[in-house]
Amino acid sequence: MIPYVRQLEFEYGRVDQVSPLIRRVIANNPGPFTYLGTGTYIVGRGEVAVIDPGPDLPEHLEAILAATAGERIVAIVITHHHSDHSPLAAPLKARTGATVYGCAVAAPPEADPDEVRLEAEADMAFAPDVSTCAGGGIAGPGWTLEAIPTPGHTSNHICYALAEENALFTGDHVMGWSTTVITPPDGDMTDYMESLERIRGRGFSTLWPTHGPPVREVAPFLDAYVAHRRARETQILQALAAGPARIADLVPRLYADVDPRLHPAAARSMLAHMIDLVRRGKIRTEGAPQPGGEYRLA
Structure with a gap:
């Protein structure tokens, strides 16, 4: 915490x-x-x-x-x-x-x-x-x-x-x-x-x-x-280990304890993580990372 x-x-x-x-x-x-x-x-x-x-x-x-x-x-x-x-x-x-x-x-x-x-x-x-x-x-x-x-x-x-x-x-x-x-x-x-x-x-x-x-x-x-950001990154990777997913699929699962009204904001933060993970070769997507793109483990 x-x-x-x-x-x-x-x-x-x-x-x-x-x-x-x-x-x-x-x-x-x-x-x-x-x-x-x-x-x-x-x-x-x-x-x-x-x-x-x-x-x-x-x-x-x-x-x-x-x-x-x-x-x-x-x-x-x-x-x-x-x-x-x-x-x-x-x-x-x-x-x-x-x-x-x-x-x-x-x-x-x-x-x-x-x-x-x-x-x-x-x-x-x-x-x-x-x-x-x-x-x-x-x-x-x-x-x-x-x-x-x-x-x-x-x-x-x-x-x-x-x-x-x-x-x-x-x-x-x-x-x-x-x-x-x-x-x-x-x-x-x-x-x-x-x-x-x-x-x-x-x-x-x-x-x-x-x-x-x-x-x-x-x-x-x-x-x-730093640990907070890395923990969110780990959550994303663990979720994608179960199969490809879009940000809209992941946000309700990974932010289940957050007011749903804040989920659109969470989606923008998750996009920032997705861009970073793609750059580092941890995950992949078709084309440039986008809010509606499908992501999978590399």
């Missing part, structure tokens, strides 16, 4: 000092994709970085500016382009002149109108001043951020390590309150598992997700996060 952490004391718009170098302001945008809301992090003192400014809410913009009154925002740092993370970057840049860091995303394929929506809308207008797609560093007085590419949740997801506290801002790559949504085509399970292993190998002391409280018991949490 994943040892979720879900309790958090906060007020919307209030700035809280959560570590020696980190402050947090939470936007009032709670929901099924954002949990309690977007947690915007302010790193440093005097000249500061703002990580994931969040949705374009005027009151949240004013809360960030109030939290940094008398200081200078020099960097606006984005983990990925979803609408609960990046849209406020442009208004914040307009008010402060700060440089925007992040990884732009390629235009996605045309959306399927029948596809179940599992995530916040994409902010396709996001355009950083400085690309962190290949990594890189961002520094200010007393703080140093390292951009670590972590594709999987999205193709352009970046985590940021704070060297001085051996901490990692994980965006939606790792969340304490929930597992992370991986939905093709922009989400990719193969990339995601590789990114998880990359983070697990770094030995961080604290993870700061954009939604929810920090993860402080990092090693066992990441172990459980």
Whole structure:
């Protein structure tokens, strides 16, 4: 079982000092994709970085500016382009002149109108001043951020390590309150598992997700996060050992304990697993993996 952490004391718009170098302001945008809301992090003192400014809410913009009154925002740092993370970057840049860091995303394929929506809308207008797609560093007085590419949740997801506290801002790559949504085509399970292993190998002391409280018991949490995905993969392989099947056949069996209303979402997650398993030669299907394709053991 994943040892979720879900309790958090906060007020919307209030700035809280959560570590020696980190402050947090939470936007009032709670929901099924954002949990309690977007947690915007302010790193440093005097000249500061703002990580994931969040949705374009005027009151949240004013809360960030109030939290940094008398200081200078020099960097606006984005983990990925979803609408609960990046849209406020442009208004914040307009008010402060700060440089925007992040990884732009390629235009996605045309959306399927029948596809179940599992995530916040994409902010396709996001355009950083400085690309962190290949990594890189961002520094200010007393703080140093390292951009670590972590594709999987999205193709352009970046985590940021704070060297001085051996901490990692994980965006939606790792969340304490929930597992992370991986939905093709922009989400990719193969990339995601590789990114998880990359983070697990770094030995961080604290993870700061954009939604929810920090993860402080990092090693066992990441172990459980990985084990959860591998267990689902094993279930799929065991089910296919009984014969070929389609995702629509497998979801009611493998997600029997899940509210049937969530089965369409489960099917998208299973598709991500199927794509990964096909790539690794564990299973096969005719043509490219599709939601309605038939799958069998290789």
